[in-house]
Amino acid sequence: MTSQTAEAARASWTRRVTRLVLHLRARNVLVFVIGLAGIAVLTWRVGEWPVYDFGSSEQPWPFMLCMAPTLAAALAAVTMAGADEELERSTPWPWRLVRAMHVVAMAAVIATVLAVTCPWELDGYGGGELVRNTIASVGIVAAAMVVLGAKLAWAPLFTYMVTVYVIVSPPLTAGSSWWTWPVQPAGTPEAWWMALSWFAVGSAGYAIRGARATSDADA
Amino acid sequence: MTRVAWIEFRRGASAALLATTATAVAALLFHMGGAEWAGSWSGLAQGVRESVTVVGPITLTFAAWHASRERRRRIVELVDSTSRPRWARLLVSWGIVAAGAGLGLILGCLPAAVLVGRAATYTGGFWWLLLLTSLMIVVVCAALGFAVGRLIPGRVTAPIAAIVTFLVASRAGFLGWDLGEPGFGEYLPWTFQAQQVGWFLALIAGLLVLSCASRRWFAAFPAAAAAVFALPVAAAEPHEMWQEDPAALERVCAGDQPEVCVIRENAFVLDELVSAADSALAQLKTVPGAADTTIEVEGNHWSMVPFSVEPVLFKPHLTWSGSLAQQSSFGSDLTSQFLRAAVPSWNGCDQDVTADRLVHQAVLRWAGDPQFPFDDAAEPLAKRLKSLTADAQRAYVSRYLDAVESCDARALKVLAEELR
Numbered sequence: 001m002t003s004q005t006a007e008a009a010r011a012s013w014t015r016r017v018t019r020l021v022l023h024l025r026a027r028n029v030l031v032f033v034i035g036l037a038g039i040a041v042l043t044w045r046v047g048e049w050p051v052y053d054f055g056s057s058e059q060p061w062p063f064m065l066c067m068a069p070t071l072a073a074a075l076a077a078v079t080m081a082g083a084d085e086e087l088e089r090s091t092p093w094p095w096r097l098v099r100a101m102h103v104v105a106m107a108a109v110i111a112t113v114l115a116v117t118c119p120w121e122l123d124g125y126g127g128g129e130l131v132r133n134t135i136a137s138v139g140i141v142a143a144a145m146v147v148l149g150a151k152l153a154w155a156p157l158f159t160y161m162v163t164v165y166v167i168v169s170p171p172l173t174a175g176s177s178w179w180t181w182p183v184q185p186a187g188t189p190e191a192w193w194m195a196l197s198w199f200a201v202g203s204a205g206y207a208i209r210g211a212r213a214t215s216d217a218d219a
Numbered sequence: 220m221t222r223v224a225w226i227e228f229r230r231g232a233s234a235a236l237l238a239t240t241a242t243a244v245a246a247l248l249f250h251m252g253g254a255e256w257a258g259s260w261s262g263l264a265q266g267v268r269e270s271v272t273v274v275g276p277i278t279l280t281f282a283a284w285h286a287s288r289e290r291r292r293r294i295v296e297l298v299d300s301t302s303r304p305r306w307a308r309l310l311v312s313w314g315i316v317a318a319g320a321g322l323g324l325i326l327g328c329l330p331a332a333v334l335v336g337r338a339a340t341y342t343g344g345f346w347w348l349l350l351l352t353s354l355m356i357v358v359v360c361a362a363l364g365f366a367v368g369r370l371i372p373g374r375v376t377a378p379i380a381a382i383v384t385f386l387v388a389s390r391a392g393f394l395g396w397d398l399g400e401p402g403f404g405e406y407l408p409w410t411f412q413a414q415q416v417g418w419f420l421a422l423i424a425g426l427l428v429l430s431c432a433s434r435r436w437f438a439a440f441p442a443a444a445a446a447v448f449a450l451p452v453a454a455a456e457p458h459e460m461w462q463e464d465p466a467a468l469e470r471v472c473a474g475d476q477p478e479v480c481v482i483r484e485n486a487f488v489l490d491e492l493v494s495a496a497d498s499a500l501a502q503l504k505t506v507p508g509a510a511d512t513t514i515e516v517e518g519n520h521w522s523m524v525p526f527s528v529e530p531v532l533f534k535p536h537l538t539w540s541g542s543l544a545q546q547s548s549f550g551s552d553l554t555s556q557f558l559r560a561a562v563p564s565w566n567g568c569d570q571d572v573t574a575d576r577l578v579h580q581a582v583l584r585w586a587g588d589p590q591f592p593f594d595d596a597a598e599p600l601a602k603r604l605k606s607l608t609a610d611a612q613r614a615y616v617s618r619y620l621d622a623v624e625s626c627d628a629r630a631l632k633v634l635a636e637e638l639r
Binding site: 063067150158162166 | 250277291379386
């Protein structure tokens with residue numbers, strides 16, 4: 001009886017692992033891992049490149065401060081919707097729990113990788129800012145998944161980050177943290193609150209509603 | 220064909236690209252401020268060229284997205300089975316995207332162009348070639364994005380390609396994006412710009428062959444042509460390509476006591492400068508001969524301006540419409556600048572004259588400089604000067620100006636003692 005119970009437990013565990021591997025494969029997690037590695041290398045190599053100046057003002061914050069979390073979150077969006085959303089939801093899986101864990105895991109992995117591989121402290125910007133921006137970026141992408149679906153989930157975040165990077169000029173005013181949070185130093189509490197708010201709203205919406213079902217099925 | 224083009228425009232990314240490009244160019248131009256382009260066609264062309272740094276990757280993003288739609292929807296074979304040749308269909312598709320981007324660029328700089336058109340007085344310098352090459356860069360980005368979208372379809376290909384392009388272009392300065400900062404009255408010779416046009420045209424042809432042709436090796440021909448044009452463009456140091464335009468540097472003066480001189484490229488603001496100088500020097504004019512001076516403005520050729528003279532910086536005071544604001548964005552005041560230009564200090568003397576700088580500040584304060592004194596210790600001296608009778612004040616200032624002009628150290632010392 002004991003050996004039968006142990007065997008049943010082993011079989012159940014094997015089924016769960018197999019299911020997880022299949023799920024990860026269906027969600028193109030390998031593409032995400034390879035892409036994240038490329039982004040980490042890019043951030044490490046070009047993080048200290050001089051930034052481009054527009055007009056008479058020079059942007060003092062590193063380009064990858066905004067773009068590395070944006071790229072990583074866009075890659076994460078690839079994994080946040082399957083080939084057929086409606087078909088997936090018809091299966092007896094606790095999808096809300098799975099999605100919640102998925103978005104938290106994405107944020108944690110990306111933030112860790114970027115913070116660890118970021119060697120630069122350029123004008124006071126470094127790993128702390130990357131972690132904050134990653135958390136916010138994943139939240140925004142998750143929220144966009146609910147509204148726009150998988151194919152264009154990267155677009156609002158990309159547009160926002162490019163706009164902030166180009167338009168915001170020093171000095172950073174105290175009251176502007178609510179929208180200039182991507183370029184605020186890590187010691188700014190308001191910027192962290194905005195990032196966490198985005199993450200909370202986005203991850204809650206994505207966990208509950210999932211990605212909007214669209215006809216675009218390619219990764 | 221018109222119907223096909225209209226459907227492509229409506230159903231593709233072109234409409235959104237047009238709106239985004241126009242908004243981005245307009246926003247960037249007005250964000251740069253009047254100091255960059257107000258009253259100057261060359262300045263406007265240079266500003267549009269700088270905005271292409273952002274607009275180019277945006278165009279690339281939309282083009283890559285537009286080009287990958289067939290693969291994303293898995294209808295490539297279905298569309299290829301129609302009677303129209305693939306290259307014709309894709310060429311129209313690319314053309315609509317490129318037209319959307321180009322039109323967006325033109326519409327975006329239209330408001331600024333209207334303002335410049337109303338103020339500018341000098342139209343030389345091949346500025347229109349600079350605008351043309353900026354337009355071509357956007358079209359090249361449309362072709363590059365189209366090729367990337369066709370060859371590497373995917374959800375996140377577009378933003379990744381855009382970011383990588385921005386990084387490479389801003390670092391390597393390829394495509395001739397980085398032209399450096401021109402000085403006043405400088406232009407890019409048409410030969411260099413023609414080389415850039417050739418390089419861009421060959422690049423567009425090569426990228427389109429890669430995207431649209433079934434035999435991709437045809438791209439080798441435009442690629443070879445691109446390499447021929449690219450070599451002189453890549454070898455050229457853009458910062459050294461700018462040349463002086465004698466017509467733009469021609470000296471133009473107006474006004475009397477004081478006389479204000481600018482270069483022809485800046486002549487659009489001469490009348491306002493003369494008017495501002497007149498009111499700034501109103502108090503100084505009460506001293507006979509004190510305002511009989513020539514005020515040099517920034518941009519005036521170095522060969523005509525003594526090195527000790529401090530030119531008036533007017534660019535930070537320019538508004539979008541090309542008129543002058545009293546205060547600049549970083550706080551300098553026009554009146555203060557004119558007074559400092561008209562009331563020289565002893566720094567222009569060849570010999571070492573160590574007169575009291577506080578006297579200079581006191582005289583400027585007397586003349587009405589709102590920004591002096593830098594040194595609080597000059598305030599009592601200025602009050603003592605003001606406490607003299609009107610005639611005595613004017614006589615003192617006249618003696619000061621004479622002493623500085625003749626670099627008379629002894630006279631300056633006496634003047635300093637009188638106010639202590």
